[in-house]
Amino acid sequence: MTLKNILSTAVAGVLMTGVVGFSTAAEAANWRYAHEEFEGDVQDVFAYKFKEYIEENSDNTVQVFRFGELGESDDIMEQTQMGILQFVNQSPGFTGSLIPEAQIFFIPYLLPVNDEDIVDFFRTSAAINEMFPELYAEQGLELLKMYPEGEMVVTADTPVRTPEDFHGKNIRTMTNPLLSETYRAFGATPTPLPWGEVYGGLQTNIIQGQENPIFWIQSGGLYEVSPNLIFTGHGQFTTALMANQDFFNGLSAEDQQLVRDASEHAFDHITEYVPGLSEEMLDKILEASSEVTVTRLTDEERQAFMDKAPSVEERFIEMTGESGQELLQQFKEDLEPYKAQ
Structure with a gap:
């Protein structure tokens, strides 16, 4: 048995002790919720x-686990599918291997990066709010909410303005086949790595760059070892709150509504919290380091990268077949109002 398996078994044993997640409506429950980020x-x-919403509106409690406390992203997803955790918040960057259609968020230049547009899109999109729940349900997951976390920003060992500037660079990607396809199209060598290896990989030059929203670049200190920030405008970091479906279906109608209302409450807050966050975190980075450079592509420079997007879109359809094609068509219909602005 590997060390990882031993640790996973130990975690499972601890969490399963006294599990009360499947309580009846008359009993207070402690629900376990894990996510991928830091405090x-x-x-x-x-x-x-x-x-906050669950505990203010019921006798139930929620125990939150942050990044690393129960393992990496694949660990917390496995624990949720097993029913050890009741809730998991995970980006499609990792669920894409489980739900190939979720990789749609990694087709470059598909989503708007404007804060107001992206929030409205997530609220109103039929693809997100009607089609995705069915895809997640097929994997035993109740999709409660998808939401944006901010524009994706690339960091690298040198400034980048053209696809040619990416040549010879190993760019870290999440373990997501379509994201690898994106960076291959951009001219880089995609290098999938778990988050725990990214800082060290940049520090030792195993990788020469990576992508993340600015707040994660700041909180993870990535600018310290990858100081050139490039705003390509190619995507928006997306994440999703899910529940173990057996757990959710076993709740009373009252508790199911409580969970949905709590998800909506958190979504309303986060869509007020995220706009402006990138600028705030960028200011903190620039205050902390004089070595950081910021490159914002011009429209002409961005077009050179946008010209690479169709090949990634084609690969997405190859990976996902008819269901992916239908989802992509709905995405484009949902996005039409924002392109007209």
């Missing part, structure tokens, strides 16, 4: 708003 990051803020 004070966007998923953590969302989790605590969810917890």
Whole structure:
């Protein structure tokens, strides 16, 4: 048995002791909720708003686990599917291997990066609010809410303005086949790595860059070892709150509504919290380091990267077949109002 398996078994044993997640409506329950980020990051803020609503409106309690406390992203998903955790907040960057259609968020230049547009899109999109729940249900997951965390920003060992500037660079990606396809199209060598290896990989030059929203670049200190920030405008970091479906279906109608209302409460808060966060975190980075450079692509420079997007879109359809094609068509219909502005 590997060390990881031993640790996973130990965690499972601890969490399963006295499990009360499947309690009846008459009993107070302690629900376990894990996410992928650090204290004070966007998923953590969302989790605590969810917890706040549950505990203020019921006798139930929510125990929140942050990044690393129960393992990496694949660990907390496995624990949720097993029913050890009741809730998990995870980005499609990792669920894409489980739900291939979720990789749609990694088609470059598909989503707007404007704060107001992206929030409205997540509120109103039929693809997100009607089609995705069915796809997640097929994997034993109740999709409660998808929400944006901010524009994706690339960091690298040198400034980048053209696809040619990416040549020879190993760019860290999440373990997501379509994201790898995106960076391959951009001219880089995609290098999938778990989050725990990213800082060290940049520090030792195993990788020469990575992408994340600014708040994560700041909180993770990535600018210290990858100081050139490039705003390509190619995507928006997206994440999702899910519940173990057996757990959710076993709740009373009252508790199911409580969970949905808590998700909506957290979503409303986070869509007020995220706009402006990138600028605030960028200011903190620039205050902390004089070595950081900021590159914002011009429209002409961005077009060179946008020209690479169709090949990634084609690969997405190859990976997902008819269901992916239908989802992409609905995405484009949902996005039409924002392109007209």
